[in-house]
Amino acid sequence: MQLDSKTGPVSAGPLFDGVARLTGLLTATVLVALVSLVCLEALLRGGFNYSLGFAEELTGYGVVFITFFGAALALRGHAMFQVHFLLQRWPGGARRWLVRAFVLIALVICVILAWKTKDLTLSSFSRGKFAPTVLRTPLWIPQIMLPLGFSLLAFFLVEQMLLTFRKSGTE
Template structure:
Protein backbone atom coordinates (compact mmCIF):
# COMPACT_ATOMS: atom_id res chain seq x y z
CA UNK A 1 0.00 0.00 0.00
CA UNK A 2 1.03 3.61 -0.42
CA UNK A 3 2.50 5.72 2.36
CA UNK A 4 0.35 8.36 4.06
CA UNK A 5 0.35 11.71 2.25
CA UNK A 6 1.97 14.56 4.11
CA UNK A 7 1.04 18.24 3.71
CA UNK A 8 2.82 20.00 0.84
CA UNK A 9 6.06 21.50 2.07
CA UNK A 10 5.72 24.62 -0.10
CA UNK A 11 2.58 25.59 1.82
CA UNK A 12 4.34 25.02 5.13
CA UNK A 13 7.24 27.16 3.93
CA UNK A 14 4.95 30.09 3.06
CA UNK A 15 3.15 29.88 6.39
CA UNK A 16 6.47 29.57 8.24
CA UNK A 17 7.80 32.65 6.41
CA UNK A 18 4.66 34.58 7.38
CA UNK A 19 5.11 33.42 10.97
CA UNK A 20 8.75 34.57 11.00
CA UNK A 21 7.74 38.01 9.71
CA UNK A 22 4.90 38.39 12.23
CA UNK A 23 7.15 37.28 15.09
CA UNK A 24 9.87 39.73 14.04
CA UNK A 25 7.43 42.64 13.67
CA UNK A 26 5.91 41.95 17.10
CA UNK A 27 9.37 41.64 18.68
CA UNK A 28 10.59 44.88 17.11
CA UNK A 29 7.38 46.59 18.25
CA UNK A 30 8.07 45.55 21.86
CA UNK A 31 11.63 46.88 21.68
CA UNK A 32 10.53 50.17 20.07
CA UNK A 33 7.77 50.57 22.65
CA UNK A 34 10.16 50.04 25.55
CA UNK A 35 12.71 52.46 24.06
CA UNK A 36 10.06 55.15 23.51
CA UNK A 37 8.73 54.85 27.05
CA UNK A 38 12.20 54.86 28.63
CA UNK A 39 13.26 57.87 26.54
CA UNK A 40 10.06 59.76 27.41
CA UNK A 41 10.47 59.04 31.13
CA UNK A 42 14.14 60.04 31.14
CA UNK A 43 13.50 63.28 29.27
CA UNK A 44 10.53 64.22 31.43
CA UNK A 45 12.35 63.50 34.70
CA UNK A 46 15.68 65.09 33.78
CA UNK A 47 14.94 68.16 31.64
CA UNK A 48 11.16 68.37 31.81
CA UNK A 49 10.73 67.75 28.07
CA UNK A 50 8.00 65.59 26.56
CA UNK A 51 7.53 64.61 22.94
CA UNK A 52 3.78 64.69 23.44
CA UNK A 53 3.07 61.81 21.10
CA UNK A 54 4.79 58.86 22.72
CA UNK A 55 1.62 57.71 24.46
CA UNK A 56 -0.18 57.63 21.11
CA UNK A 57 2.57 55.63 19.40
CA UNK A 58 2.78 53.25 22.34
CA UNK A 59 -0.99 52.70 22.12
CA UNK A 60 -0.68 51.76 18.46
CA UNK A 61 2.22 49.44 19.28
CA UNK A 62 0.18 47.76 22.03
CA UNK A 63 -2.54 47.00 19.48
CA UNK A 64 0.05 45.63 17.05
CA UNK A 65 1.70 43.51 19.74
CA UNK A 66 -1.71 42.21 20.85
CA UNK A 67 -2.95 41.16 17.41
CA UNK A 68 0.38 39.88 16.10
CA UNK A 69 1.19 38.33 19.47
CA UNK A 70 -1.97 36.22 19.43
CA UNK A 71 -0.87 34.93 16.00
CA UNK A 72 2.53 33.93 17.38
CA UNK A 73 0.92 32.39 20.47
CA UNK A 74 -1.55 30.36 18.40
CA UNK A 75 1.18 29.15 16.05
CA UNK A 76 3.29 28.06 19.04
CA UNK A 77 0.27 26.19 20.49
CA UNK A 78 0.59 28.29 23.64
CA UNK A 79 -3.01 29.49 23.89
CA UNK A 80 -4.90 28.48 27.00
CA UNK A 81 -6.95 25.32 26.82
CA UNK A 82 -8.36 23.09 29.49
CA UNK A 83 -5.69 20.40 29.28
CA UNK A 84 -7.32 18.28 31.99
CA UNK A 85 -10.40 17.83 29.77
CA UNK A 86 -8.47 17.65 26.50
CA UNK A 87 -6.07 14.96 27.78
CA UNK A 88 -8.96 12.60 28.60
CA UNK A 89 -10.19 12.57 25.00
CA UNK A 90 -9.22 9.93 22.49
CA UNK A 91 -6.99 10.88 19.58
CA UNK A 92 -9.93 11.01 17.18
CA UNK A 93 -11.99 13.11 19.59
CA UNK A 94 -9.08 15.53 20.00
CA UNK A 95 -8.78 15.93 16.25
CA UNK A 96 -12.52 16.51 15.90
CA UNK A 97 -12.45 19.04 18.74
CA UNK A 98 -9.46 20.76 17.12
CA UNK A 99 -11.34 20.98 13.80
CA UNK A 100 -14.47 22.32 15.54
CA UNK A 101 -12.33 24.85 17.39
CA UNK A 102 -10.74 25.91 14.11
CA UNK A 103 -14.12 26.32 12.38
CA UNK A 104 -15.53 28.40 15.25
CA UNK A 105 -12.34 30.46 15.46
CA UNK A 106 -12.43 31.14 11.73
CA UNK A 107 -16.06 32.20 11.98
CA UNK A 108 -15.21 34.59 14.81
CA UNK A 109 -12.23 35.95 12.87
CA UNK A 110 -14.50 36.49 9.88
CA UNK A 111 -17.03 38.47 11.92
CA UNK A 112 -14.31 40.56 13.57
CA UNK A 113 -12.61 41.27 10.23
CA UNK A 114 -15.95 42.30 8.72
CA UNK A 115 -16.64 44.80 11.51
CA UNK A 116 -13.04 46.00 11.62
CA UNK A 117 -13.36 47.03 7.98
CA UNK A 118 -16.57 48.92 8.86
CA UNK A 119 -14.62 50.77 11.55
CA UNK A 120 -11.79 51.57 9.15
CA UNK A 121 -14.21 52.69 6.45
CA UNK A 122 -16.04 54.95 8.89
CA UNK A 123 -12.80 56.52 10.11
CA UNK A 124 -11.61 57.02 6.54
CA UNK A 125 -14.88 58.56 5.26
CA UNK A 126 -15.20 60.86 8.26
CA UNK A 127 -11.54 61.84 8.15
CA UNK A 128 -11.13 60.99 11.83
CA UNK A 129 -7.70 61.89 13.19
CA UNK A 130 -6.01 61.43 16.56
CA UNK A 131 -6.14 64.24 19.09
CA UNK A 132 -2.38 64.63 19.44
CA UNK A 133 0.50 66.45 17.80
CA UNK A 134 0.74 63.70 15.20
CA UNK A 135 -2.88 64.03 14.03
CA UNK A 136 -2.71 60.47 12.71
CA UNK A 137 -5.59 59.48 10.43
CA UNK A 138 -7.13 56.75 12.61
CA UNK A 139 -7.80 54.35 9.77
CA UNK A 140 -4.04 53.78 9.48
CA UNK A 141 -3.46 52.22 12.93
CA UNK A 142 -6.89 50.56 12.72
CA UNK A 143 -5.57 48.54 9.77
CA UNK A 144 -3.52 46.57 12.30
CA UNK A 145 -6.70 44.89 13.57
CA UNK A 146 -7.85 43.16 10.37
CA UNK A 147 -4.24 42.47 9.38
CA UNK A 148 -3.66 40.56 12.61
CA UNK A 149 -6.98 38.76 12.30
CA UNK A 150 -6.32 37.76 8.68
CA UNK A 151 -2.90 36.40 9.65
CA UNK A 152 -4.50 34.53 12.56
CA UNK A 153 -7.06 33.07 10.15
CA UNK A 154 -4.23 31.86 7.89
CA UNK A 155 -2.58 30.15 10.87
CA UNK A 156 -5.89 28.60 11.93
CA UNK A 157 -6.47 27.31 8.39
CA UNK A 158 -2.97 25.84 8.35
CA UNK A 159 -3.57 24.17 11.71
CA UNK A 160 -6.89 22.71 10.52
CA UNK A 161 -5.28 21.50 7.31
CA UNK A 162 -2.56 19.75 9.27
CA UNK A 163 -5.10 18.13 11.60
CA UNK A 164 -7.16 16.94 8.63
CA UNK A 165 -4.05 15.56 6.90
CA UNK A 166 -3.05 13.82 10.14
CA UNK A 167 -6.54 12.33 10.42
CA UNK A 168 -6.42 11.13 6.81
CA UNK A 169 -2.96 9.62 7.22
CA UNK A 170 -4.08 7.88 10.42
CA UNK A 171 -7.09 6.44 8.57
CA UNK A 172 -4.82 5.25 5.75
CA UNK A 173 -2.41 3.70 8.28
CA UNK A 174 -5.34 1.95 10.00
CA UNK A 175 -6.55 0.58 6.65
CA UNK A 176 -3.04 -0.68 5.85
CA UNK A 177 -2.86 -2.52 9.20
CA UNK A 178 -6.18 -4.25 8.56
Protein backbone atom coordinates (compact mmCIF):
# COMPACT_ATOMS: atom_id res chain seq x y z
CA MET A 1 0.00 0.00 0.00
CA GLN A 2 1.39 3.34 -0.97
CA LEU A 3 0.80 5.34 2.18
CA ASP A 4 1.71 8.67 0.64
CA SER A 5 0.97 9.61 -2.94
CA LYS A 6 4.54 10.86 -3.48
CA THR A 7 6.61 8.19 -1.75
CA GLY A 8 6.51 4.59 -0.69
CA PRO A 9 6.37 1.25 -2.42
CA VAL A 10 3.96 0.69 -5.29
CA SER A 11 4.44 -3.03 -5.85
CA ALA A 12 4.68 -6.08 -3.63
CA GLY A 13 6.63 -8.05 -6.21
CA PRO A 14 6.86 -9.35 -9.77
CA LEU A 15 3.80 -11.61 -9.44
CA PHE A 16 1.58 -8.61 -8.73
CA ASP A 17 3.24 -6.63 -11.54
CA GLY A 18 2.70 -9.47 -14.03
CA VAL A 19 -0.96 -9.88 -13.08
CA ALA A 20 -1.44 -6.12 -13.35
CA ARG A 21 0.15 -6.07 -16.83
CA LEU A 22 -2.03 -8.96 -17.98
CA THR A 23 -5.13 -7.31 -16.52
CA GLY A 24 -4.26 -4.04 -18.23
CA LEU A 25 -3.74 -5.80 -21.56
CA LEU A 26 -7.03 -7.68 -21.30
CA THR A 27 -8.93 -4.58 -20.24
CA ALA A 28 -7.44 -2.51 -23.06
CA THR A 29 -8.27 -5.23 -25.59
CA VAL A 30 -11.87 -5.43 -24.41
CA LEU A 31 -12.16 -1.63 -24.46
CA VAL A 32 -10.87 -1.42 -28.05
CA ALA A 33 -13.26 -4.20 -29.11
CA LEU A 34 -16.13 -2.50 -27.30
CA VAL A 35 -15.51 0.89 -28.91
CA SER A 36 -15.08 -0.74 -32.33
CA LEU A 37 -18.33 -2.65 -31.97
CA VAL A 38 -20.28 0.42 -30.86
CA CYS A 39 -18.84 2.50 -33.72
CA LEU A 40 -19.62 -0.24 -36.25
CA GLU A 41 -23.17 -0.56 -34.93
CA ALA A 42 -23.66 3.23 -35.11
CA LEU A 43 -22.27 3.32 -38.67
CA LEU A 44 -24.46 0.44 -39.82
CA ARG A 45 -27.61 1.84 -38.21
CA GLY A 46 -27.05 5.43 -39.33
CA GLY A 47 -25.71 4.74 -42.80
CA PHE A 48 -27.42 1.54 -43.88
CA ASN A 49 -30.40 1.16 -41.54
CA TYR A 50 -29.03 -2.22 -40.47
CA SER A 51 -28.26 -3.57 -37.00
CA LEU A 52 -25.94 -6.38 -36.02
CA GLY A 53 -28.51 -7.50 -33.45
CA PHE A 54 -25.95 -8.79 -30.98
CA ALA A 55 -23.99 -5.58 -30.33
CA GLU A 56 -26.02 -4.56 -27.29
CA GLU A 57 -25.51 -7.95 -25.62
CA LEU A 58 -21.77 -8.01 -26.22
CA THR A 59 -21.28 -4.40 -25.14
CA GLY A 60 -23.11 -5.18 -21.89
CA TYR A 61 -20.71 -8.04 -21.19
CA GLY A 62 -17.76 -5.81 -22.10
CA VAL A 63 -18.88 -3.05 -19.74
CA VAL A 64 -19.09 -5.50 -16.84
CA PHE A 65 -15.61 -6.83 -17.66
CA ILE A 66 -14.11 -3.34 -17.90
CA THR A 67 -15.82 -2.26 -14.68
CA PHE A 68 -14.42 -5.10 -12.58
CA PHE A 69 -10.96 -5.32 -14.11
CA GLY A 70 -10.64 -1.52 -14.31
CA ALA A 71 -11.61 -1.23 -10.64
CA ALA A 72 -8.89 -3.71 -9.75
CA LEU A 73 -6.32 -1.67 -11.67
CA ALA A 74 -7.60 1.55 -10.09
CA LEU A 75 -7.26 -0.03 -6.65
CA ARG A 76 -3.70 -1.04 -7.41
CA GLY A 77 -2.86 2.36 -8.87
CA HIS A 78 -4.30 4.18 -5.82
CA ALA A 79 -6.86 5.93 -8.04
CA MET A 80 -9.85 5.02 -5.88
CA PHE A 81 -11.57 7.71 -3.86
CA GLN A 82 -9.98 8.33 -0.48
CA VAL A 83 -10.57 10.92 2.17
CA HIS A 84 -7.00 12.22 2.03
CA PHE A 85 -7.50 15.20 4.31
CA LEU A 86 -8.54 12.81 7.10
CA LEU A 87 -6.16 10.00 6.29
CA GLN A 88 -3.10 12.26 6.12
CA ARG A 89 -3.78 13.71 9.59
CA TRP A 90 -3.16 10.35 11.25
CA PRO A 91 0.41 9.45 12.24
CA GLY A 92 2.12 6.90 9.96
CA GLY A 93 1.67 3.89 12.24
CA ALA A 94 -2.00 4.60 12.91
CA ARG A 95 -2.58 5.25 9.21
CA ARG A 96 -1.09 1.84 8.34
CA TRP A 97 -3.40 0.11 10.85
CA LEU A 98 -6.39 2.01 9.49
CA VAL A 99 -5.49 0.90 5.95
CA ARG A 100 -5.02 -2.68 7.17
CA ALA A 101 -8.48 -2.63 8.77
CA PHE A 102 -10.01 -1.32 5.54
CA VAL A 103 -8.18 -3.95 3.48
CA LEU A 104 -9.31 -6.77 5.78
CA ILE A 105 -12.95 -5.66 5.63
CA ALA A 106 -12.79 -5.23 1.85
CA LEU A 107 -11.03 -8.58 1.46
CA VAL A 108 -13.72 -10.40 3.44
CA ILE A 109 -16.43 -8.76 1.33
CA CYS A 110 -14.63 -9.64 -1.94
CA VAL A 111 -14.11 -13.26 -0.89
CA ILE A 112 -17.77 -13.65 0.08
CA LEU A 113 -18.97 -12.07 -3.18
CA ALA A 114 -16.53 -14.14 -5.25
CA TRP A 115 -17.75 -17.31 -3.52
CA LYS A 116 -21.44 -16.48 -4.00
CA THR A 117 -21.07 -15.44 -7.63
CA LYS A 118 -19.04 -18.60 -8.28
CA ASP A 119 -22.02 -20.59 -6.95
CA LEU A 120 -24.32 -18.68 -9.31
CA THR A 121 -22.01 -19.38 -12.26
CA LEU A 122 -21.76 -23.09 -11.46
CA SER A 123 -25.54 -23.28 -11.07
CA SER A 124 -26.08 -21.77 -14.52
CA PHE A 125 -23.46 -24.09 -15.97
CA SER A 126 -24.93 -27.24 -14.42
CA ARG A 127 -28.49 -26.36 -15.43
CA GLY A 128 -27.50 -25.38 -18.97
CA LYS A 129 -29.06 -21.91 -18.78
CA PHE A 130 -28.87 -19.63 -21.84
CA ALA A 131 -29.49 -15.90 -22.22
CA PRO A 132 -32.81 -15.15 -23.96
CA THR A 133 -30.99 -13.10 -26.60
CA VAL A 134 -29.97 -13.32 -30.24
CA LEU A 135 -26.68 -15.07 -29.41
CA ARG A 136 -28.22 -17.43 -26.83
CA THR A 137 -25.04 -17.12 -24.80
CA PRO A 138 -24.65 -19.75 -22.08
CA LEU A 139 -25.17 -17.69 -18.91
CA TRP A 140 -22.08 -19.03 -17.19
CA ILE A 141 -19.87 -17.21 -19.73
CA PRO A 142 -20.83 -13.64 -18.73
CA GLN A 143 -21.43 -14.69 -15.13
CA ILE A 144 -17.87 -15.94 -14.73
CA MET A 145 -16.70 -12.34 -14.97
CA LEU A 146 -18.15 -11.69 -11.51
CA PRO A 147 -16.12 -14.19 -9.47
CA LEU A 148 -13.04 -13.42 -11.58
CA GLY A 149 -13.48 -9.69 -10.97
CA PHE A 150 -14.00 -10.09 -7.22
CA SER A 151 -11.02 -12.46 -7.05
CA LEU A 152 -8.84 -9.96 -8.89
CA LEU A 153 -9.90 -7.21 -6.50
CA ALA A 154 -9.06 -9.52 -3.58
CA PHE A 155 -5.67 -10.30 -5.14
CA PHE A 156 -4.75 -6.62 -5.28
CA LEU A 157 -6.14 -6.08 -1.78
CA VAL A 158 -3.66 -8.71 -0.59
CA GLU A 159 -0.94 -6.68 -2.26
CA GLN A 160 -2.18 -3.55 -0.47
CA MET A 161 -2.00 -5.43 2.84
CA LEU A 162 1.52 -6.68 2.14
CA LEU A 163 2.68 -3.18 1.32
CA THR A 164 1.48 -1.82 4.67
CA PHE A 165 4.22 -3.88 6.30
CA ARG A 166 6.93 -2.00 4.42
CA LYS A 167 8.24 1.22 5.90
CA SER A 168 7.85 4.31 3.76
CA GLY A 169 10.59 6.88 3.64
CA THR A 170 8.47 9.58 5.32
CA GLU A 171 7.96 7.85 8.66
